[in-house]
Amino acid sequence: MTSSVPWSERLSTGTEAIQDDVVRWYQDTRRGKAYVPAMIWGTLQTEAYATVILGQVVDFLGxxxxxxxxxxxxxxxxxxxxxGAHHYDVVLGEQALYTNIGGAEVMRPQVERLLRELRLDSLTLGILPTTAPVDLFPVPGFNVYGDGDRVHVELVSSSVDVTEQSELALYDKAFAALSSAASYGDAAEELLRKAHSFWTSAPPQG
Structure with missing residues (x-):
């Protein structure tokens, strides 16, 4: 089964209520997965980064x-x-390290946080290099919750939840292809340090 809810409905009272839902999803998911091609996974965002992102959501959707x-x-x-009770396999697109969210003053500390958290016991963090060959056509980002029984996809106008087993299997297959092409450990750290150097030398925004 696939269900779609417009953002205008989900965010009708603002951003806090939906975050309550997401907190519960994460607490209920002992082992989760996420593929995030062009921004930082929400559970690794700094406060400054999250403030810019949610501000953009509010402005865009009204x-x-x-x-x-x-x-x-x-x-x-x-x-x-x-x-100590959860584990998440996360693949970030290398583009996520360069998508300009708030300028260098936001992005540099954000990349520093990723460097600090890279080897957390609760986290397997891969960076998918921009030029890496992937045995999969380009796909939008998605999160796997409920220990594999639900996939959440965010579109421009709505959020989509997938619970049909045959569809879930395709997301597992897609994640396997993405993670097999991603860089981990020292190789991921090298990509993060490259991005950190970029934002360190970037001029202040505005």
Whole structure:
């Protein structure tokens, strides 16, 4: 089964309520997966990065502006990385390290956080190099929740939840292809340090 809910409906009261839902999804998922091609996975975002992202959501969709509350909930959801009860396999596209969210003053600390968290016991973090050959056509980002029984995909106008077993199997297959092409460990660290050097030398935004 696939269900779609417009963002205008999900965010009708602002960003905090939906973050409550996401906190619960992460707490209920002991082993999760995520592929995020062009931005930083929400559970690894710094407070400054999340503030810019949620501000853009509010401005674009015209929903109530409760960004500080939404950011606070996003930070709360990150507790699953440190409680010893969860593990997440995450593949970030290398583009995510360069997509300009708030300028160098936001991006440099964000990449520094990724460097600090790269070898967390609760995290398997891969970086998919821009030029890496992947045995899969380009696909949008997705999150696997509920220990594999639900996939969440975010579109421009709506969010989509997939629960049909045959469809879930395709997402598992896609994640396997993406993760097999990604760089891990020292190779991932090298890509992160390259991005950090870029943002260190980049001029301030504005």
């Amino acid at each position: 929903v109530p502006n409760d960004v500080p509350a939404g950011v606070a909930k996003r930070m709360q959801r990150q507790e699953v990385l440190y409680d």
